[in-house]
């Protein structure tokens with residue numbers, strides 16, 4: 562007699578945020594005059610000074 566308890570929980574992995582590029586977002590720190598020290602999430606395609614429009618900056 563086997564008591565096989567079906568455990569559906571296999572330990573959900575850490576939630577990884579993916580941007581619209583399907584890339585893992587990382588935490589950036591903005592050092593612009595307006596947002597000095599402001600932290601936000603950006604994908605690897607993001608770069609300092611990237612325009613918010615056009616998909617260069619996504620979070």
Ligand SMILES: [Zn+2]
Nearest residue numbers: 580582604619
């Ligand atoms: Zn992206």
